[in-house]
Amino acid sequence: MRATGLSGKSVIVTGAASGIGRAAALHFAAEGAKVVVADLNAEGAESTVEAIASAGGTAVAVTGDLSDAAVVDAVVAAATGTFGGIDVPVNNAGVMDNMSAAADVSDAEWERVLRINLTAPFLLTRAALPHMIAAGGGAIVTTASEASLRGSAAGTAYTVSKHGVLGLTRSLAVMYRDQGIRANAIAPGGTATAITADVRIDPEAHGPAVVGRHFVNMGRLCEPEEQAAAIVYLASDAASGVNGVILPVDNAWAAV
Numbered sequence: 001m002r003a004t005g006l007s008g009k010s011v012i013v014t015g016a017a018s019g020i021g022r023a024a025a026l027h028f029a030a031e032g033a034k035v036v037v038a039d040l041n042a043e044g045a046e047s048t049v050e051a052i053a054s055a056g057g058t059a060v061a062v063t064g065d066l067s068d069a070a071v072v073d074a075v076v077a078a079a080t081g082t083f084g085g086i087d088v089p090v091n092n093a094g095v096m097d098n099m100s101a102a103a104d105v106s107d108a109e110w111e112r113v114l115r116i117n118l119t120a121p122f123l124l125t126r127a128a129l130p131h132m133i134a135a136g137g138g139a140i141v142t143t144a145s146e147a148s149l150r151g152s153a154a155g156t157a158y159t160v161s162k163h164g165v166l167g168l169t170r171s172l173a174v175m176y177r178d179q180g181i182r183a184n185a186i187a188p189g190g191t192a193t194a195i196t197a198d199v200r201i202d203p204e205a206h207g208p209a210v211v212g213r214h215f216v217n218m219g220r221l222c223e224p225e226e227q228a229a230a231i232v233y234l235a236s237d238a239a240s241g242v243n244g245v246i247l248p249v250d251n252a253w254a255a256v
Helices: 019-030 042-054 069-083 107-134 156-179 208-213 224-235
Strands: 010-014 034-039 058-063 088-091 138-143 181-188 246-249
Touching: 010 019, 010 069, 010 107, 019 034, 019 042, 019 058, 019 088, 019 224, 034 042, 034 069, 042 058, 058 069, 069 107, 088 107, 088 224, 107 138, 107 156, 107 181, 138 156, 138 224, 156 181, 181 224, 224 246
Parallel strands: 010 034, 010 088, 034 058, 088 138, 138 181, 181 246
Antiparallel strands: none
16 A cells, blocks of 8 residues: 555545546545545445445545435544544546537526536535545545636536536635645546547437547547546645646646
8 A cells, every 4th residue: 555645535536436536436435545535326325335445445435425415424423433533535426418519508407507517516616525524634635627728628618617616726726725625636638438438429319520529639538437546636745835726637637
């Protein structure tokens, strides 16, 4: 085990039933952290907990929609009641949009994407902050997106939600740095997860203009474990001076 300073820490990972969240939960547990696995998918969340336990780690699952304040309260209660506090909230859960341009975004699509991708991270962070402040600090890590860095990596609703995540991260970093709290985000490029699989663009269905506008110069898909490694780094003592950073993990897509 590396000297990351995460051993014994209480970590919340949302969207931890699969993909980046599952990989992050497993990585944190391997570093000795105690993990609250939060996800809407009860079966997947329990599977992650079982995988952690099988490897000798400690985890509990909380199931529900993280944009529901009652579910957020349950997640916080699990971390504080079972593990004694909150050291690292990881806001990872998210959904993709329909690649809709602004004129084509329905109210339902807009509200769902903004609620899950932006409101939910805010609600969990707001609920976790008093516990982190009382403990003398901690680290907040949020999964943003390549769509946080440009206007051509997703539809309007998703792009707006992920730009909002950047604002939330930077505001937290500045407002809470004197209380020992760091806030950073990763900006994943294409990653081999279920959310990626859901948004494959069909050239015949969407036309070459849409295909050219989205995912151009993306390069290879990253693995969930590569994103998880960046999340764990930002939460660890190795990143003690890193605050307010948006870290692309995208095989140089952001550099194009």
